[in-house]
Amino acid sequence: MTTESHQDDLRLLRTNLEWVSRQLALAGEPFVGLAEATAIADQESADLAAISAVLADHVIMSVELDRSGFARSTESKKRVETVTGGWSHYLVEVLNPTSAVGRLWSNLPDGLAFMTARESHAIVPALYDMLDNAPMIRGEGVMFEIVGDQVLTGARRQFVLVAIFTRDEGPATTYLAISAGDGFFGFHVGHQGASFELEARASIPVTLEVRDTNGASCTFRLTIKDGAGRVFPPRKMRIAPDMFFHDHIYRSTGEVVFLPPGTYTATVTRGPEYLCQQIEFVVADTPRSLEATLIRWVTPSDDSYYSGDMHIHAAGCSHYSLPTEGVSPETIIRHVRGEAIDVGGVLNWGPCYHYQKQFFTGSSISPFAGLEHPSLQEANGVRWEATATDRDAESVLRYDLEVSGFPSGHSGHPVLLGLTDPEYPSTSSPKDWPSWNLPIMQWARAQGAITGYAHCGIGMGVESDDLPNWEIPGFASVGLNEALVDVVHGAIDFIGSAQEYPVYELNSWYHILNAGFDLIMMGETDYPCLFDERVGVGRTYVPSGTAPRGDRGAEIYLAGIRDPRTYFGDGRSHFSQIQLNAKQSASGWSIAKGESLRVSAVVRAWIDEDPASEVASIRHLPPYAGPAWHIERARVGDSRHVTVELIENGLPIAQTTVLANGQPQAITFDVELSESGWLALRILPSAHTQAFHITVADAPARPIRTSAEWCANAVDRLWAEVGKFIAQHEREEAKIAYAQASDEYRRRAAEGR
Amino acid sequence: MADHVHHSGNHSASNRAELFVGVAHDCCIVAPDVQVHIAVGISAEDRVSAIPRHRREVFAGSSGALLLEIQNNGFVTSPLAIDIESDNPDFHFVVDPTPLTGELLERRELAFHSSGPGWTSLALRFRTTSLVGDLADRDRVDMMIVCE
Numbered sequence: 001m002t003t004e005s006h007q008d009d010l011r012l013l014r015t016n017l018e019w020v021s022r023q024l025a026l027a028g029e030p031f032v033g034l035a036e037a038t039a040i041a042d043q044e045s046a047d048l049a050a051i052s053a054v055l056a057d058h059v060i061m062s063v064e065l066d067r068s069g070f071a072r073s074t075e076s077k078k079r080v081e082t083v084t085g086g087w088s089h090y091l092v093e094v095l096n097p098t099s100a101v102g103r104l105w106s107n108l109p110d111g112l113a114f115m116t117a118r119e120s121h122a123i124v125p126a127l128y129d130m131l132d133n134a135p136m137i138r139g140e141g142v143m144f145e146i147v148g149d150q151v152l153t154g155a156r157r158q159f160v161l162v163a164i165f166t167r168d169e170g171p172a173t174t175y176l177a178i179s180a181g182d183g184f185f186g187f188h189v190g191h192q193g194a195s196f197e198l199e200a201r202a203s204i205p206v207t208l209e210v211r212d213t214n215g216a217s218c219t220f221r222l223t224i225k226d227g228a229g230r231v232f233p234p235r236k237m238r239i240a241p242d243m244f245f246h247d248h249i250y251r252s253t254g255e256v257v258f259l260p261p262g263t264y265t266a267t268v269t270r271g272p273e274y275l276c277q278q279i280e281f282v283v284a285d286t287p288r289s290l291e292a293t294l295i296r297w298v299t300p301s302d303d304s305y306y307s308g309d310m311h312i313h314a315a316g317c318s319h320y321s322l323p324t325e326g327v328s329p330e331t332i333i334r335h336v337r338g339e340a341i342d343v344g345g346v347l348n349w350g351p352c353y354h355y356q357k358q359f360f361t362g363s364s365i366s367p368f369a370g371l372e373h374p375s376l377q378e379a380n381g382v383r384w385e386a387t388a389t390d391r392d393a394e395s396v397l398r399y400d401l402e403v404s405g406f407p408s409g410h411s412g413h414p415v416l417l418g419l420t421d422p423e424y425p426s427t428s429s430p431k432d433w434p435s436w437n438l439p440i441m442q443w444a445r446a447q448g449a450i451t452g453y454a455h456c457g458i459g460m461g462v463e464s465d466d467l468p469n470w471e472i473p474g475f476a477s478v479g480l481n482e483a484l485v486d487v488v489h490g491a492i493d494f495i496g497s498a499q500e501y502p503v504y505e506l507n508s509w510y511h512i513l514n515a516g517f518d519l520i521m522m523g524e525t526d527y528p529c530l531f532d533e534r535v536g537v538g539r540t541y542v543p544s545g546t547a548p549r550g551d552r553g554a555e556i557y558l559a560g561i562r563d564p565r566t567y568f569g570d571g572r573s574h575f576s577q578i579q580l581n582a583k584q585s586a587s588g589w590s591i592a593k594g595e596s597l598r599v600s601a602v603v604r605a606w607i608d609e610d611p612a613s614e615v616a617s618i619r620h621l622p623p624y625a626g627p628a629w630h631i632e633r634a635r636v637g638d639s640r641h642v643t644v645e646l647i648e649n650g651l652p653i654a655q656t657t658v659l660a661n662g663q664p665q666a667i668t669f670d671v672e673l674s675e676s677g678w679l680a681l682r683i684l685p686s687a688h689t690q691a692f693h694i695t696v697a698d699a700p701a702r703p704i705r706t707s708a709e710w711c712a713n714a715v716d717r718l719w720a721e722v723g724k725f726i727a728q729h730e731r732e733e734a735k736i737a738y739a740q741a742s743d744e745y746r747r748r749a750a751e752g753r
Numbered sequence: 754m755a756d757h758v759h760h761s762g763n764h765s766a767s768n769r770a771e772l773f774v775g776v777a778h779d780c781c782i783v784a785p786d787v788q789v790h791i792a793v794g795i796s797a798e799d800r801v802s803a804i805p806r807h808r809r810e811v812f813a814g815s816s817g818a819l820l821l822e823i824q825n826n827g828f829v830t831s832p833l834a835i836d837i838e839s840d841n842p843d844f845h846f847v848v849d850p851t852p853l854t855g856e857l858l859e860r861r862e863l864a865f866h867s868s869g870p871g872w873t874s875l876a877l878r879f880r881t882t883s884l885v886g887d888l889a890d891r892d893r894v895d896m897m898i899v900c901e
Contacts, residue, residue, distance in 0.1 A: 316796075316798075317796065317798060317800055318887075349797070350797050404797045404798060405796075405797035405826065406797075409797050409826070409827065409828055410828030410855065413797075413798075455798075458799055458882050459799070459829070459830075459831060459882045461831075461882060474830065474831065474852075475830075476829060476830045476831035476852065476881075476882050477799045477827060477828075477829045477830070477831060477881065477882040478797070478798065478799050478827055478828065478829075479882075526798065529796070529798035529800055530798065530800075532887070626886075721830060721855075722828065722855075725828055725855065
């Protein structure tokens with residue numbers, strides 16, 4: 001060994017130990033002796049073995065690597081102490097006589113650990129299809145993790161910081177192997193690892209005394225992190241109702257989380273109508289409670305508005321299909337309540353269709369948010385019990401259908417709300433359904449359902465950022481698509497939005513309205529397909545004199561959906577008391593020629609006071625990057641103001657700015673309209689009302705020629721794009737329907753202004 | 754949307770062991786064909802997932818191509834965009850900008866060129882028209898290409 005290489009070793013080791021020290025400080029778990037070891041490494045003549053001796057209590061394994069990075073020999077402690085529900089840190093001493101460099105790998109020897117190693121994949125989605133998955137879940141109670149991005153540095157002695165998560169109290173046997181090199185194949189059968197006896201002591205119960213603004217018990221969103229940024233409970237160890245693709249969980253007042261002693265930050269909220277509050281708290285050795293009162297900055301129900309997210313899935317996409325074929329109503333209602341949503345539309349669709357169909361009742365439900373599949377909960381070591389809350393009845397679910405994963409998927413995804421019969425006639429399986437959508441829409445409408453298309457902006461990308469614009473999109477995916485045809489045939493009520501770049505979503509809506517067709521736009525999430533984050537990312541607020549509660553709750557909500565005062569968006573800005581000083585009829589409002597029209601409303605909006613805050617950084621993202629609908633994108637400069645616009649036939653005609661501090665701000669626009677048309681209020685990209693149809697001097701609204709032409713050309717493009725996917729035996733009928741739609745748009749264009 | 758190819762250096766790949774295990778997420782099925790390097794699934798909801806056949810692919814010479822098998826359950830006809838992070842500034846991909854056909858199954862080649870022998874650590878994120886990436890990173894593949 002040369003002096004020079006020894007100094008290199010010490011330099012690398014000092015850096016190594018300093019990094020370990022910083023990580024442990026973040027985790028709140030300082031190691032006795034680490035400072036001493038670092039001090040030894042500071043000495044030019046330091047003995048590497050002396051450093052190992054000082055750190056011996058923290059070293060669980062010593063590994064000597066060969067030139068290829070394989071473990072040549074391994075020695076380990078035989079018994080390691082951990083704590084349940086948390087991470088315990090140890091060091092692995094790596095002896096690297098050939099000064100190899102490269103990646104470091106760790107693994108458990110068998111079973112699910114291989115399959116769950118990816119950072120955000122949980123155990124449950126990777127389960128095999130077995131009759132009983134509980135034994136497998138029960139057997140996966142330990143995780144190892146190499147902390148951070150540690151690599152093999154080339155030092156001949158290195159200390160790798162590892163963390164051990166233990167789920168279950170008491171003794172357990174586990175195994176760890178460390179390898180290095182340029183690829184995973186450092187591991188091979190018979191690789192050198194070591195077994196350990198773990199002794200896990202119990203973590204500490206923390207009772208959640210988090211209450212709503214008025215002291216009522218409620219379900220809320222909760223994120224718990226330690227100083228190192230680790231999330232509790234770990235995503236990999238979660239089963240429903242906790243989602244492996246979330247950092248947060250949903251809990252109710254009085255429920256319990258179990259945490260090891262340490263310092264934590266909890267973030268609590270109930271969705272965008274509430275503020276996010278951060279609470280630092282310490283868990284010592286005795287049970288404690290975590291107390292907080294949520295802060296609601298807006299209560300739409302005070303103005304008789306009720307929220308809904310009518311596009312939620314309980315299976316498919318990010319949900320696991322095995323072993324439970326998606327999640328249960330008890331899980332979904334917990335999430336809906338935790339986001340303070342009044343009505344949740346749970347849409348059965350292709351994945352797990354036959355299993356989830358059992359939850360369709362044709363009415364609204366508000367079940368207790370219990371823990372589904374008790375045997376799996378028990379196997380996963382779940383020790384908390386669900387509790388009912390004062391707010392439970394304020395949220396309802398209705399199971400309905402999204403025609404997605406069906407033969408007509410290329411034509412867009414029908415969302416059918418308020419169905420009484422979810423089975424298309426003479427079918428036994430989704431594969432038997434029509435390969436285009438108009439027959440489906442007509443069948444649903446015949447039973448009184450509200451019909452529309454999901455995520456209308458997908459595949460509707462164009463080069464222009466103008467709104468409106470006249471580019472014809474490529475219909476490259478499952479967006480607006482056949483809505484353009486079905487609206488002409490009077491078969492749909494709405495299209496879904498508040499998900500994609502507003503230009504992609506609103507442009508076609510404006511053109512359809514300008515062509516003279518009435519169409520509602522609804523905010524929706526498509527959780528967890530378009531958005532994994534949570535339910536209620538996109539929402540629709542419906543005015544109703546009756547709160548949507550009980551087994552007709554969703555029906556009450558849907559009955560109000562056609563009210564033009566309905567608005568949709570991200571839930572961070574709100575309209576109420578919308579008034580037009582004009583004569584109102586069932587079809588809209590009417591004014592005399594030359595008469596001024598006053599449009600007034602109350603606006604409430606909330607954006608972070610600090611324009612440099614983390615959430616405020618959203619406004620700097622490209623407009624088509626998610627979240628596309630977020631009030632931060634509406635912030636005027638660095639102010640706390642947002643712009644409210646009044647639009648006529650899709651074009652702004654008046655605007656004002658309001659302070660987005662949560663307080664009610666009265667707005668008034670006085671405008672003169674030369675012709676009949678439609679108006680709407682918007683705060684882009686955060687909230688948008690429906691169209692207020694205005695008749696001037698009793699003259700019916702004339703279509704706008706360029707919009708009707710856009711619609712006609714778009715139908716032609718759509719047919720070219722998707723017509724080939726329609727089954728041969730249905731294609732002719734579909735072709736006729738498309739031609740009728742195209743002809744009608746062209747007829748209106750010819751008559752238009 | 755125009756530029757489907759970019760490189761950003763200093764990508765530090767996950768240090769976690771991963772195995773191709775053949776467990777597919779819904780709509781993403783790995784074909785038995787050994788030539789396929791990455792199986793890309795597009796769900797009915799236009800959600801993209803990807804699974805590599807192997808985490809480490811060895812090629813003779815400094816050029817080659819990864820074969821992608823795309824199971825398109827969403828009838829998507831946009832280009833398959835790929836965001837690429839690499840720790841090797843001399844390693845380049847050429848992404849095929851041709852839109853997908855919308856057919857259930859199709860294959861594409863992802864050609865690459867490296868300036869010389871060695872290994873390149875890559876993170877490939879696949880996407881179509883949807884603006885929203887996968888929180889659980891199922892649209893991302895971490896792999897290594899070794900040019901011998």
